[in-house]
Amino acid sequence: MSETPPDRLSSNPNSPFYDEAVLMRGVGILFNGQEKTNVDEYCVSEGWVRLVAGKALDRQGNPMTIKLKGVVAPYFQSGDAAES
Template identity: 70%
Template sequence: MSDTPPDRLATDERSPFHDAAVLARGIGIRFNGEEKKNVEEYCVSEGWVRLPFGKTLDRRGNPMTVKVKGTVEPYFLDTAS
């Protein structure tokens, strides 16, 4: 496995950008210089993250999200083994 995180990653299993192996390894996100723990999806090349919007849920029970633009810096929480 590479030491660079993917360009785009989502926590939702239904997304084509979901990768269980990468998520199991652990991903940290630094957004605009601030550590974020609640990122649902990110894209480095386009410069955005999806964050939950309060405690509101959509009609399927998934958290409502808002797309925020800025500088995205993903990193692995541990080293490759």
Template identity: 65%
Template sequence: MTETPETAPAADTPPDRLSVNPRSDHYDWDLLSRGVGIKFNGTERTNVEEYCISEGWIRVAAGKSLDRKGNPLTIKLNGTVEAWFKS
């Protein structure tokens, strides 16, 4: 029996882009529930709101500031991004 993309097991690598904001198009609860680790410029980061491996950036919260809709303000940082599943 050959495996098609629909029946193949999930890859053990995180997607190129992922966000923790449920309103984002790049949000995926199933992947986030597995736990995703992010290493940015050689340092493991735990406060990443969104990342993109191919473009080389992460978004992190800018202190405790909120926008007018109650979402945290974020800063986009450029550098080397690595992602992996914790479990």
């Protein structure tokens, strides 16, 4: 597996950009210099993230998301950072 996260990744199993192996490894997201923990999907090349918006659900029962544009910097979380 490469040392850089993919350009686009989704945590939704119905998405074509879902990759369970990468998600199990642990991916962190820096969005405009701030760490985000509620990211549902991101795209580095297009510069956007989809964030889960509270507990609201759409008609199909999926979490509602909002799309924000900015600088996206994904990284693999190390074992030490996940524990602290």
